[in-house]
Amino acid sequence: xxxxxxxxxxxxxxxxxxxxxxxxxxxxxxxxxxxxxxxxxxxxxxxxxxxxxxxxxxxxxxxxxxxxxxxxxxxxxxxx
Numbered sequence: 304x305x306x307x308x309x310x311x312x313x314x315x316x317x318x319x320x321x322x323x324x325x326x327x328x329x330x331x332x333x334x335x336x337x338x339x340x341x342x343x344x345x346x347x348x349x350x351x352x353x354x355x356x357x358x359x360x361x362x363x364x365x366x367x368x369x370x371x372x373x374x375x376x377x378x379x380x381x382x383x
Contacts, residue, residue, distance in 0.1 A: 313373020316366040332359055 305311045319325055334339060340352035 307376065308366075309376050310373050313369045316369035317373070320363075320366050320370065329359060329363055362378070 305314065307383070336352050336356040340349050340356070343349040343352060
Protein backbone atom coordinates (compact mmCIF):
# COMPACT_ATOMS: atom_id res chain seq x y z
CA UNK A 304 0.00 0.00 0.00
CA UNK A 305 1.21 3.49 -0.83
CA UNK A 306 1.77 5.60 2.28
CA UNK A 307 2.15 8.98 0.58
CA UNK A 308 -1.32 10.58 0.40
CA UNK A 309 -0.52 12.49 -2.81
CA UNK A 310 0.42 9.29 -4.61
CA UNK A 311 -2.46 7.28 -3.15
CA UNK A 312 -5.07 9.91 -4.08
CA UNK A 313 -3.52 10.41 -7.51
CA UNK A 314 -3.63 6.68 -8.21
CA UNK A 315 -7.25 6.46 -7.07
CA UNK A 316 -8.20 9.47 -9.20
CA UNK A 317 -6.52 7.87 -12.21
CA UNK A 318 -8.51 4.66 -11.71
CA UNK A 319 -11.73 6.67 -11.54
CA UNK A 320 -10.91 8.62 -14.70
CA UNK A 321 -9.99 5.43 -16.59
CA UNK A 322 -13.32 3.74 -15.83
CA UNK A 323 -15.38 3.65 -19.01
CA UNK A 324 -18.61 4.00 -17.04
CA UNK A 325 -17.31 7.12 -15.29
CA UNK A 326 -16.19 8.71 -18.56
CA UNK A 327 -19.55 7.91 -20.09
CA UNK A 328 -21.37 9.33 -17.08
CA UNK A 329 -19.39 12.59 -17.20
CA UNK A 330 -19.98 12.96 -20.95
CA UNK A 331 -23.66 12.12 -20.66
CA UNK A 332 -24.21 14.47 -17.74
CA UNK A 333 -22.43 17.35 -19.46
CA UNK A 334 -24.35 16.79 -22.70
CA UNK A 335 -27.62 16.65 -20.79
CA UNK A 336 -26.82 19.89 -18.97
CA UNK A 337 -25.97 21.64 -22.25
CA UNK A 338 -29.26 20.43 -23.74
CA UNK A 339 -31.16 21.57 -20.64
CA UNK A 340 -29.42 24.94 -20.82
CA UNK A 341 -30.36 25.37 -24.50
CA UNK A 342 -33.99 24.44 -23.90
CA UNK A 343 -34.41 26.20 -20.54
CA UNK A 344 -37.42 28.45 -20.40
CA UNK A 345 -36.04 30.88 -17.86
CA UNK A 346 -32.82 32.61 -16.93
CA UNK A 347 -32.94 30.91 -13.54
CA UNK A 348 -33.01 27.44 -15.10
CA UNK A 349 -30.21 28.35 -17.52
CA UNK A 350 -28.10 29.65 -14.66
CA UNK A 351 -28.72 26.44 -12.68
CA UNK A 352 -27.59 24.37 -15.68
CA UNK A 353 -24.53 26.58 -16.15
CA UNK A 354 -23.50 26.13 -12.51
CA UNK A 355 -24.13 22.38 -12.64
CA UNK A 356 -22.11 22.01 -15.85
CA UNK A 357 -19.19 23.87 -14.31
CA UNK A 358 -19.43 21.83 -11.11
CA UNK A 359 -19.07 18.64 -13.15
CA UNK A 360 -16.17 20.14 -15.12
CA UNK A 361 -14.50 21.27 -11.90
CA UNK A 362 -14.77 17.77 -10.49
CA UNK A 363 -13.15 16.30 -13.60
CA UNK A 364 -10.44 18.94 -13.49
CA UNK A 365 -9.72 18.22 -9.83
CA UNK A 366 -9.37 14.51 -10.52
CA UNK A 367 -6.96 15.28 -13.37
CA UNK A 368 -5.04 17.65 -11.08
CA UNK A 369 -4.68 14.92 -8.46
CA UNK A 370 -3.26 12.58 -11.10
CA UNK A 371 -0.80 15.27 -12.24
CA UNK A 372 0.32 15.94 -8.65
CA UNK A 373 1.11 12.26 -8.23
CA UNK A 374 3.01 12.18 -11.51
CA UNK A 375 5.07 15.21 -10.50
CA UNK A 376 5.75 13.74 -7.06
CA UNK A 377 6.93 10.44 -8.56
CA UNK A 378 9.16 12.29 -11.03
CA UNK A 379 10.55 14.43 -8.23
CA UNK A 380 11.28 11.33 -6.12
CA UNK A 381 13.23 9.75 -8.98
CA UNK A 382 15.31 12.92 -9.40
CA UNK A 383 16.27 13.04 -5.71
